[in-house]
Amino acid sequence: xxxxxEASLGDSVLTTKLDAVVNWGxxxxxxxxxxxxxxxxxxxxxxxxxxxxxxxWGAEVVRFSPRQxxxxxxxxxxxxxxxxxxxxxxxxxxxxxxxxxxxxxxxSGGVYDNYCTVQGIDTIIPVDVYISGCPPxxxxxxDALMDIQDKIKGESVINDRHKDFKGILD
Amino acid sequence: xxxxxxxxxxxxFPGVPCDSTVESVVLTVQPDQxxxxxxxxxxxxxxxxxxxxxxxxVDYLEYxxxxxxxxxxxxxxxxxxxxxxxxxxxxxxxxxxxxxxxxKFWGSAIWGEREAYDQYGIQFNGHPDLRRILNHWQFEGxxxxxxxxxxxxxxxxxxxxxxxxxxxxxxxxxxxxxxMEDINTEIMYLNLGPSHPATHGAIRILTxxxxxxxxxxxxxxxxxxxxxxxxxxxxxxxxxxxxxxxxNYCSSLMNNIAYAKAVESFLGVEITERAKFMRVILGEFxxxxxHLVCLAANLVDMGGLTNYWYLYNQKExxxxxxxxxxxxxxxxxxxxxxGMYRDFYEGWEAEMEAQLKDxxxxxxxxxxxVLKNRIVHDRTQGVCVMPADxxxxxxxxxxxxxxxxxxxxxxKDNPYYYYETxxxxxxxxxxxxxxxxxxxxxxxxxxxxxIIRQAMKQIPKGPVTVDDGQVALPAKDQVYSKIEGLANHFxxxxxxxxxxxxxxxxxxxxxxxxxxxxxxxxxxxxxxKCKVRPPCFYMMGGFHEMVEGEMIADAVINLGSINIIxxxxxx
Numbered sequence: 001x002x003x004x005x006e007a008s009l010g011d012s013v014l015t016t017k018l019d020a021v022v023n024w025g026x027x028x029x030x031x032x033x034x035x036x037x038x039x040x041x042x043x044x045x046x047x048x049x050x051x052x053x054x055x056x057w058g059a060e061v062v063r064f065s066p067r068q069x070x071x072x073x074x075x076x077x078x079x080x081x082x083x084x085x086x087x088x089x090x091x092x093x094x095x096x097x098x099x100x101x102x103x104x105x106x107x108s109g110g111v112y113d114n115y116c117t118v119q120g121i122d123t124i125i126p127v128d129v130y131i132s133g134c135p136p137x138x139x140x141x142x143d144a145l146m147d148i149q150d151k152i153k154g155e156s157v158i159n160d161r162h163k164d165f166k167g168i169l170d
Numbered sequence: 171x172x173x174x175x176x177x178x179x180x181x182x183f184p185g186v187p188c189d190s191t192v193e194s195v196v197l198t199v200q201p202d203q204x205x206x207x208x209x210x211x212x213x214x215x216x217x218x219x220x221x222x223x224x225x226x227x228v229d230y231l232e233y234x235x236x237x238x239x240x241x242x243x244x245x246x247x248x249x250x251x252x253x254x255x256x257x258x259x260x261x262x263x264x265x266x267x268x269x270x271x272x273x274k275f276w277g278s279a280i281w282g283e284r285e286a287y288d289q290y291g292i293q294f295n296g297h298p299d300l301r302r303i304l305n306h307w308q309f310e311g312x313x314x315x316x317x318x319x320x321x322x323x324x325x326x327x328x329x330x331x332x333x334x335x336x337x338x339x340x341x342x343x344x345x346x347x348x349x350m351e352d353i354n355t356e357i358m359y360l361n362l363g364p365s366h367p368a369t370h371g372a373i374r375i376l377t378x379x380x381x382x383x384x385x386x387x388x389x390x391x392x393x394x395x396x397x398x399x400x401x402x403x404x405x406x407x408x409x410x411x412x413x414x415x416x417x418n419y420c421s422s423l424m425n426n427i428a429y430a431k432a433v434e435s436f437l438g439v440e441i442t443e444r445a446k447f448m449r450v451i452l453g454e455f456x457x458x459x460x461h462l463v464c465l466a467a468n469l470v471d472m473g474g475l476t477n478y479w480y481l482y483n484q485k486e487x488x489x490x491x492x493x494x495x496x497x498x499x500x501x502x503x504x505x506x507x508x509g510m511y512r513d514f515y516e517g518w519e520a521e522m523e524a525q526l527k528d529x530x531x532x533x534x535x536x537x538x539x540v541l542k543n544r545i546v547h548d549r550t551q552g553v554c555v556m557p558a559d560x561x562x563x564x565x566x567x568x569x570x571x572x573x574x575x576x577x578x579x580x581x582k583d584n585p586y587y588y589y590e591t592x593x594x595x596x597x598x599x600x601x602x603x604x605x606x607x608x609x610x611x612x613x614x615x616x617x618x619x620x621i622i623r624q625a626m627k628q629i630p631k632g633p634v635t636v637d638d639g640q641v642a643l644p645a646k647d648q649v650y651s652k653i654e655g656l657a658n659h660f661x662x663x664x665x666x667x668x669x670x671x672x673x674x675x676x677x678x679x680x681x682x683x684x685x686x687x688x689x690x691x692x693x694x695x696x697x698x699k700c701k702v703r704p705p706c707f708y709m710m711g712g713f714h715e716m717v718e719g720e721m722i723a724d725a726v727i728n729l730g731s732i733n734i735i736x737x738x739x740x741x
Contacts (some may be wrong), residue, residue: 035365036371037371037372037393037394037736038371038394038416038419038736038737039416039419039500039501039737041371042419042420042463042500043499043500045482046486046489046499049479049482049483049486050479050483051483051486064366064367076394076736077394077396079392079393079394079395079396079740080306080309080323080324080325080326081305081306081326081392081393081395082364082372082393082394083325083326084326084327084328084329085329085364085365085372085393089365105396111401111412111413111416112396112397112401113320113321113401114320114321114323114396114397114400114401115313115318115319115320115321115322115323115324115397115400116304116305116313116323116395116396116397117323117396117397118323119323134501135499135500135501137499168325169325169327
């Protein structure tokens with residue numbers, strides 16, 4: 001039985017929360033920016049190819065301009081030489097934005113514990129979901145995508161995300 | 171090693187210390203004699219060392235034997251027509267004083283010496299552009315020196331502008347900016363990369379444009395430098411194999427084979443017959459996969475997305491075969507020193523044959539779209555030409571060198587694993603343009619399929635690792651029931667394969683060209699030095715020669731046609 005406003009307006013109007021309707025839209029139209037540097041990018045290619053088909057989750061519109069994207073997929077090793085570029089691309093993306101660290105290198109430096117490799121991109125930019133594996137299987141990319149969608153569902157449109165983040169380049 | 175090569179070199183350079191290792195002659199030269207030695211080696215028709223394969227440095231700081239000087243610069247040269255290898259070794263006591271540059275003889279020395287300078291801090295006098303290449307410009311110190319701690323990272327705050335370098339390149343090409351302004355034309359500077367969809371990874375291509383024509387081009391690499399060589403120095407020989415997967419990650423198993431072959435060549439280990447055939451079959455299979463990805467991406471850049479589905483789907487399907495074989499899709503780690511990780515699984519022949527049929531279908535479908543396509547012809551024929559002499563000077567190998575008309579392929583010229591008994595041909599181009607580079611890859615796939623089919627008919631039964639407890643892990647029943655087996659297992663896992671003291675270079679024809687490894691061993695189970703000779707590093711070093719004078723859109727497809735793989739380029 002309808003209550004309140006819906007009771008008096010009948011079937012012609014639906015009421016909902018702003019968060020719920022905006023998040024519903026955001027969840028199923030993520031536009032990824034693929035920051036592919038290494039082996040993981042090849043596995044992302046597989047996730048995008050016809051066998052697994054990332055478009056089933058509404059995230060097939062791969063953009064190569066950060067200004068048109070809201071999901072940053074960091075696929076591969078980030079070296080210190082690369083770090084300022086990654087940070088700049090992250091900053092060029094409009095809010096709200098989400099970040100996935102794909103693979104061991106992006107998550108923690110992986111096997112490359114040495115003088116040139118950043119030990120996890122979360123020292124530079126905030127990360128929402130980590131994918132394990134070296135490289136992860138393409139199914140894991142889809143799993144991470146669903147994790148991001150779940151995360152979006154629980155967020156509020158009025159809160160600033162990560163406004164207090166401070167990385168090594170800040 | 172043929173003794174005549176050693177005698178020829180000794181006769182040509184009387185009084186110069188001369189030695190040999192594996193397949194190479196080693197010539198030790200003092201810095202003041204270097205220039206005349208290199209000049210003679212390159213220009214004397216009796217010697218004819220036309221290909222400078224690699225430049226590297228050895229730091230003997232922690233080496234157990236006392237050496238003449240702390241550093242030694244090593245030039246690895248090849249006479250490709252007579253299959254002769256030569257190391258020119260120059261002891262360097264004072265890195266600041268350095269050695270004369272070889273860049274006036276070979277184009278490949280420009281990038282090779284830059285890397286040696288970056289990693290070891292050796293000065294090359296007379297080098298046109300001696301600056302860092304793999305590490306960032308704010309980096310201090312030289313990471314591959316033995317006294318540089320491996321974990322000491324240095325933060326880079328901003329990217330190099332490269333303004334000075336592009337202006338210098340404009341001057342070399344005799345473009346005068348004031349003249350350009352007089353005729354009301356402005357030079358536009360355009361960066362492709364470091365993060366750009368067409369760079370297939372992270373490379374920065376800086377161009378100076380007049381309209382759409384490239385007047386000058388400077389490239390920056392090193393964005394994926396992840397310290398392979400320093401990391402390898404801290405691992406046992408077998409522990410390095412997973413790292414080699416990540417060099418050229420499109421054909422990981424070929425790197426595994428090249429690495430294991432290089433170590434075995436010095437150890438004198440003769441792997442089993444079945445292992446040899448396995449390496450041939452899998453090596454050729456990965457050559458096909460590498461070409462599939464290269465062509466798929468190249469054609470996408472040209473606007474032919476359908477080719478991507480035709481070619482990439484076959485690669486994707488091949489992953490199913492590979493993951494059944496080694497458990498991983500991309501990073502195979504399938505070889506060991508002394509053989510293979512394990513044998514094929516039961517019923518692999520039928521699956522391989524089915525896979526080959528599918529690949530033939532996919533490649534033929536793609537060829538049907540490409541072969542008579544006017545757009546493809548117009549965009550690729552006569553575009554970004556690399557003449558044979560320049561290709562050799564810049565150290566090109568593999569499909570890109572053969573596209574320029576040089577019929578050099580290690581499988582034919584320095585055969586290993588019975589390649590001399592297989593019936594196959596080496597496709598050779600006539601012009602050295604993008605079209606040749608693409609078509610050679612198409613043809614090589616058919617040749618590789620034919621080699622695999624021949625090898626599948628001949629592959630013998632038997633073990634896949636050598637029966638030598640000093641090199642390969644003993645069978646599990648030996649480990650659990652015999653003390654020798656247990657001791658061998660323990661020692662191999664903890665200390666690694668013991669390689670006697672020495673220095674050597676060995677190479678393998680990978681999908682992209684000659685993949686070589688330069689090792690220095692101090693007699694322990696870990697390599698003292700392990701330098702990779704990556705084919706695409708030297709191809710990128712000659713990139714500006716191809717694109718200057720061409721259109722900006724051609725630079726994009728040219729990059730695809732030389733198949734740059736970041737992991738191998740920057741290591």
